[in-house]
Amino acid sequence: MRLRPLRALCGTAALALALPALSPGQAAAAVPGFSVYLQNYATGLNAAAAGGTVAAHNPKGNEDHQQWVPVAVDGGHQLRNADQSNVCLSRNGTSAVTAGCGSAGTTWTITAGADGTWTVGVPGASQYLTGSGSDAAAVQLGSGGDLARWYLTPVAHATAPMPSADTRRLDQVTFLTTHNAYANGADGNFASFPVSLFPNQNLGINRQLNDGVRAFMLDDYAVSGRAVLCHNSCDGVSNPVPLATDLQRMVDFLKARPGQFVTVFLEDYAPSDVLKSSLASVNGLNDVLYRPDQEGVAVKGWPTMADLAARGKQLLIFSDRTRSADSASGWAARDTFGVLYQREWTVENYWSMGGGIGGSDWSCYSRWGTGRPLTVDSAAFHPLFVMNHFRDYPIGSTIETDNGKLLNRAQNFCTPAARKKPNYLAVDRYEVGSPSPLSTVGTLNTYVLAPGQ
Known part of the structure; x- marks a missing residue:
């Protein structure tokens, strides 16, 4: 038997540690032959063809040359850009570039790894396509690590019918959510002039509930020892609506309608003790409050909607604050009284599509940066995905146009991004x-994504 040099053996061992391999007995997946996004495992950013170079970009659907088609060729595969003729992923030294598909350096070894990831390597070498941690930075060639792991995310995911009502899980369902639900001009004052002229909603909380809204984004501030709802600031706002008032509306609605489920997202500026006191004043809240942190959900996954209904657990409350920020402020942890830290349970895209008029930006990427990309997932626990679809300023005609395009963005931009x-x-x-x-919510609730993609 021919012995391999020690350097090669050491390099191979190091690479095996750096790039997780398939489990013993696990069959290698076939390289897909359809359009995919080359999406980085560590950052969620996509490899985009950018004028002869390849850069890590925020996912942007079909608008940014981010779609590639793997094609089997002698010695491996090419990755051909889906919307540019005769443009292939190539390399020049340690840089990823694009070149004509007949050029040298356009053949790659695409190998399945753990957790549905792949490596894209130089044939016969220990060099791998390696992503970057920031938008617009160059994609390079490197020796391994999580930045050298990629998803081949389908441009169009295969789907399966929504499971039956008694078996569908919370993380399989989509809920209509109102941004700044309290800023409606119907329930009370929410902002000082001129922000007060631009309500995000036209209808009050009770009407929203009756119309089918099942999740509410609320901004709470501490004023005179209680949590109240204001937009940007409570300065100059006379008689803002108390948080407890809107929560009471929701609890009363839920108690009258067993089986319904509501989620509250707090943009949370109140100290823990103020928030806790406000929640304690809501009659019946603890009866319906759902506490996944006390049920091992982060380990075993979300329950079915039928299970939640049978137990009367109908309300989930998240805060956008972090555990570390509360600790640094000397405040009690919010999950000790049932308000969960959202970043531990969800992923969420950046909230703005741009100004109130003019063109919109449909990029779909994490509001919390590449340290917690939208693609965060595990075999048992799937973070809930909050998709924002609104602009900096609510302008009526623009909102109507944007809302009519919600299904397109949800299916073709944000689903593959996450x-x-x-x-x-x-x-x-x-x-x-x-x-x-x-x-649109009704359409999304007719299917789930097929597993194994």
């Missing part, structure tokens, strides 16, 4: 748009 279907669709003025946001 590798999961949105669980919450957050919009302004949910009652406008064609198809309406509620209709």
Whole structure:
């Protein structure tokens, strides 16, 4: 038997540690032959053809040369850009570039790894396509590690019918969500002039509930020892609506309608003790409050909607604060009284599509940066995906147009960006748009993504 040099053996061992391999007995997956996004495992960013170079970009559907088609050729595969003729992924030294598909350096070894990831390597060498941690930075060749692991995310995911009502899980369902639900001009004052002229919603909380809204984004501030709802600031806002008032509306609605489920997302500026006191004043809240942190959900996964209904657990509350920020402020952890730290349980795309008028930016990427990309997932626990679809300023005609495009963005931009279907669709003025946001939610609730993609 011919012995291999020690350097080669050491390099191979190091690479085996750096790039997780398939489990023993696990069959290697076939390289897909359809359009995919070359999406980095560590950052969630996509490899985009950019004028002869290849850069890591925020996922942007079909608008940014981010779609590639793997094609089997002698010695491996080419990755051909889906919307540019005769443009292939190539290499020049340690840089990833694009070149004509007949050029040298366009053949790659694409190998299946753990957790549905792949490596894209130089044939016969220990060099691998390696991503970057920031948008617009160059994609390079490197020796391994998580930045050298990629998803071949389908441009169009295969789907399966939504499971039956008694078996579907919470993380398989999509809920209509109102952005700044309290800023509606119907329930009370929410902002000082001129922000008060631009309500995000037209209808009050009770009407939203009756119309089918099942998740609410609320901004709470501490004023005179209680949590109240204001937009940007409570300065100059007379008689803002107390958080407890809107929560009471939701609890009363849920108690009258067993089986319904509501989620609250707090943009949370109140100290823990103020928030805790406000929640304690809501009659019946603890009866319906769902505590996944006390049920091992982070280890075993989300329960079925039928199980939640049978136990009367109908309300989930998240805060956008972090555990570390509360600790640094000397405040009690919010999950000690049932308010969960959202970043531990969800992923969420960046909230703005741009200004109130003009063109919109449909990029779909994490509001919390590449340290917690939308693609975060595990075999047992699937973070809930909050998809924001609104702009900096609520302008009526723009909202109506944007809401009519919600299904397109959800299916063709944000689902592949997160590798999961949105669980919450957050919009302004949910009652406008064609198809309406509620209709879009209904469409998403007819299917789940097929496993193994």
